[in-house]
Amino acid sequence: MDVDNFGQQIEELRSRVRKIWQRTATQPNSQQELIIEAFDELQMAVEELLAASEELEVTRAGAERERQRYQELFDFAPDGYLVTNTVGKILEANHAAAIMLSMRQKYLIGKPLIVFIAQQDRQIFSSLINNSQQIQDCVIELKPRLGIPFPASIRASPVYDSQEKLIGWRWLLRNISEAKQAQEQVAIRTVELAKANQQLLSEITEHKRAKSQLLHLAFHDVLTGLPNRALFMNRLEDAVNYSKRHPDYLFAVLFLDLDRFKVINDSLGHTFGDQLLLTVAQRLQECLRSTDIAARLGGDEFIILLVGIRDVLEVVGVVERIQKNLALPVVLDGHEVSTTASIGIALSTTGYKQPEDYLRDADIAMYRAKTQGRACYEIFNTDMHIQAMAHLELVNELRRAIELQEFRVYSASGYYAIQFFSLPSPIKAFRFGDVPHSCRKCCIINR
Numbered sequence: 001m002d003v004d005n006f007g008q009q010i011e012e013l014r015s016r017v018r019k020i021w022q023r024t025a026t027q028p029n030s031q032q033e034l035i036i037e038a039f040d041e042l043q044m045a046v047e048e049l050l051a052a053s054e055e056l057e058v059t060r061a062g063a064e065r066e067r068q069r070y071q072e073l074f075d076f077a078p079d080g081y082l083v084t085n086t087v088g089k090i091l092e093a094n095h096a097a098a099i100m101l102s103m104r105q106k107y108l109i110g111k112p113l114i115v116f117i118a119q120q121d122r123q124i125f126s127s128l129i130n131n132s133q134q135i136q137d138c139v140i141e142l143k144p145r146l147g148i149p150f151p152a153s154i155r156a157s158p159v160y161d162s163q164e165k166l167i168g169w170r171w172l173l174r175n176i177s178e179a180k181q182a183q184e185q186v187a188i189r190t191v192e193l194a195k196a197n198q199q200l201l202s203e204i205t206e207h208k209r210a211k212s213q214l215l216h217l218a219f220h221d222v223l224t225g226l227p228n229r230a231l232f233m234n235r236l237e238d239a240v241n242y243s244k245r246h247p248d249y250l251f252a253v254l255f256l257d258l259d260r261f262k263v264i265n266d267s268l269g270h271t272f273g274d275q276l277l278l279t280v281a282q283r284l285q286e287c288l289r290s291t292d293i294a295a296r297l298g299g300d301e302f303i304i305l306l307v308g309i310r311d312v313l314e315v316v317g318v319v320e321r322i323q324k325n326l327a328l329p330v331v332l333d334g335h336e337v338s339t340t341a342s343i344g345i346a347l348s349t350t351g352y353k354q355p356e357d358y359l360r361d362a363d364i365a366m367y368r369a370k371t372q373g374r375a376c377y378e379i380f381n382t383d384m385h386i387q388a389m390a391h392l393e394l395v396n397e398l399r400r401a402i403e404l405q406e407f408r409v410y411s412a413s414g415y416y417a418i419q420f421f422s423l424p425s426p427i428k429a430f431r432f433g434d435v436p437h438s439c440r441k442c443c444i445i446n447r
Contacts, residue, residue: 078096080101080175081093082108082113083168086167090112100152116142120141129169134158135157138153224296229303231293233359236305236359240348240354250349251305251306251348252348254318254343254344254345260340261300264337268332284326287318288306292304323341327339340375342369344364344368
């Protein structure tokens, strides 16, 4: 019976009661009054019942809408939803769950959920339904009726009745095979990136090593490992610049040329000559402080920079220590040899602004030491520079005169004089030993 029919019948009942009351109104008695009062109370009760019925209908319609909404959400949710009883028999299943398990929804009803779980994970399922205290999450492998088993995320939540008694389970099923594959891909990619990063680090390390090696080769002698001319000049330039800012700062440049090295190299061979150079380089370093620097120019020539010296006596002490150390015998393949060095010294007291000037002066002083014999040293002075320039001028004039046949040589008591026909001052006196080797043959012919 709907609400409208119910109200209509109540109204008809009221109308009949009114008609009875009108017929008996002329003959009132106590019984009639009671009946009328009863019918009025009945009318009020019916009206209240009708209002309650209308409210109930509204509530029922709202509940139906909510149920329909829930059913739609349940049926068309992207994840699988199941409702089971306490032992795991399926009571409800949505569309996504049916697709996951490869079975139509109506055929899932009544099936035990455990039959869709891989054998190795059934113990996990049993432990879930035996624990009714809380919501539980786990990952198990689902085995659809048709198709390949796949990993799934499971959330089980208990369902209770009004007396807090467990009456079933709700199950949320989510296929995580793609997520797991993505996770595996991420893991693989992470490993690959780690390997690539390690490879990159190795390449960077190798690049730094190669760069360091190239830098070392660019500024060091290949044979001895000592700094070369480029690195030495950098250090010498730093010393010169520092001395400009600190007038009391002193340094010295030593130019070394080994005595009799060519004889040893030619008689024993270049291999033994290289071993001797290595020994000399090691012994030079043993005589220096960590702040000093020894470099090899090439051949048997070495240069040394002594920095922060007190005076010339300190330099002479270093030179004597070097001479003593170099004079110690060296055994090369059973051959005992020894060597000394001619050393030229240039002091910073000259006040040059360019580092090349100190190296030039030390070279000049070394050649002067060579003329004094073996194991000698000379300290540069300005007279040496004047003599060196005069010697250079003589060499140039001789070579030009030889080419043009414009001179005549005169000798007397070991000294010689050259008459140049084309110069304003044609007569120059000299010792024959001062004549360059390249000019001596011609001088002998013409004297």
